[in-house]
Amino acid sequence: xxxxxxxxxxxxxxxxxxxxxxxxxxxxxxxxxxxxxxxxxxxxxxxxxxxxxxxxxxxxxxxxxxxxxxxxxxxxxxxxxxxxxxxxxxxxxxxxxxxxxxxxxxxxxxxx
Amino acid sequence: xxxxxxxxxxxxxxxxxxxxxxxxxxxxxxxxxxxxxxxxxxxxxxxxxxxxxxxxxxxxxxxxxxxxxxxxxxxxxxxxxxxxxxxxxxxxxxxxxxxxxxxxxxxxxxxxxxx
Numbered sequence: 001x002x003x004x005x006x007x008x009x010x011x012x013x014x015x016x017x018x019x020x021x022x023x024x025x026x027x028x029x030x031x032x033x034x035x036x037x038x039x040x041x042x043x044x045x046x047x048x049x050x051x052x053x054x055x056x057x058x059x060x061x062x063x064x065x066x067x068x069x070x071x072x073x074x075x076x077x078x079x080x081x082x083x084x085x086x087x088x089x090x091x092x093x094x095x096x097x098x099x100x101x102x103x104x105x106x107x108x109x110x111x112x
Numbered sequence: 113x114x115x116x117x118x119x120x121x122x123x124x125x126x127x128x129x130x131x132x133x134x135x136x137x138x139x140x141x142x143x144x145x146x147x148x149x150x151x152x153x154x155x156x157x158x159x160x161x162x163x164x165x166x167x168x169x170x171x172x173x174x175x176x177x178x179x180x181x182x183x184x185x186x187x188x189x190x191x192x193x194x195x196x197x198x199x200x201x202x203x204x205x206x207x208x209x210x211x212x213x214x215x216x217x218x219x220x221x222x223x224x225x226x227x
Contacts, residue, residue, distance in 0.1 A: 034215075043116075043204050043218030044155065087154070099145075099170075100216060102155040 003027070004088045009107045012082075018075040020106050022088030025069040032093050033064060034100070035073045037084040044087065044102075047073065051093070078110045114139050114207050116219035124225045125195055132191045133222045135205030140185035143208040146178070149221070150201045158203075161188050195226045 005023040012018040024033065034049040048055055048062045050071075055062045061074040075082055087105040092098045115138040125131050135144070146158040158178055161167040167180040181189045192199050205219040 041221075043206070043221050044216075046215035046217070049214070099157050099160070101157075104154050 003090050003101070004103050006086075006088055006103065006106045008104065009109070012075075012078045012108060012110050014080055014110055014112050015077055018078040018082065018108060018110070020073040020075075020086050020088075020108065021070065022073070023070045024088070024090050027068050027090050028092070030092050031090045033062065033068075033071050034089045034091060035060070035062065036087045036089065036100075036102075037082075038087070038105075039081075039084040047086075078108075080110050080112065082108065083110045084108060114141060114209050114217040116205055116207060116217060118203075118205055118219040118222050120222060121220065122223040122225075124227060127196050127226055129195055130191055130193045131195065131224060132189050133203050133205075133224075135188045135190070135219055137186045137207055139209065141207040141209050142185065144182060144188050145206040145208070145216070146180065146188075146190045147204040147206060147218075148201045149204060155204065158190070192224065195224075197226045200224060200226045 032049050032051050035047040036044040038044045047059050048057055050062045050064055064071045085105040085107050087102050089100055117136045119134045144161045147155045148158050149155045157170050158173045159167045159169045159180055161180045161182040163182050163185050177193055179191045202221040202223050204221045206216050208216045
């Protein structure tokens with residue numbers, strides 16, 4: 001079962017920052033937070049992941065609270081092409097593969 | 113990174129028949145996975161297919177219904193057997209180039225409709 005809780009949908013105006021929350025209150029010390037997104041009619045796309053420090057890449061920023069029980073994915077300047085379902089996933093970073101378990105995600109709609 | 117292609121991109125099949133979906137990766141990867149996404153739903157892992165070993169199926173999925181082949185490090189097939197309308201879904205191939213430690217890459221999916 002998915003170990004994260006996300007709002008089912010969010011709206012954002014084009015050019016504004018999109019802040020997508022995720023609750024993972026039962027996260028373990030060896031589990032990372034991953035974010036993927038799925039644009040309509042495409043396969044999921046990796047965005048970013050982190051353990052406890054904030055992370056930033058060319059796509060987004062990931063802010064993880066100090067207690068690690070929640071996180072926020074930030075798209076700093078949302079565009080229409082960012083309209084997608086965003087999945088927050090927790091997964092152990094152990095040796096050997098740990099499967100990705102997708103929850104229901106947040107459907108982000110970016111409007112002009 | 114890894115670029116994944118799938119064939120066919122979509123198909124409409126009659127119940128009782130079988131369809132084989134192909135997945136081709138542009139680089140050698142050990143770990144390959146098959147997911148199902150039912151209409152309006154999230155993704156569910158069907159099985160893990162590592163080259164040189166039998167596929168490992170998740171709870172609720174069996175080899176007789178979803179046989180998988182993994183003949184080499186760049187290719188895999190998933191067969192959906194004896195199809196029923198409930199098998200209408202998008203089937204996605206995925207790979208983990210770094211042994212699953214970092215990101216996974218997904219193919220574009222195969223949209224299957226069973227009538």
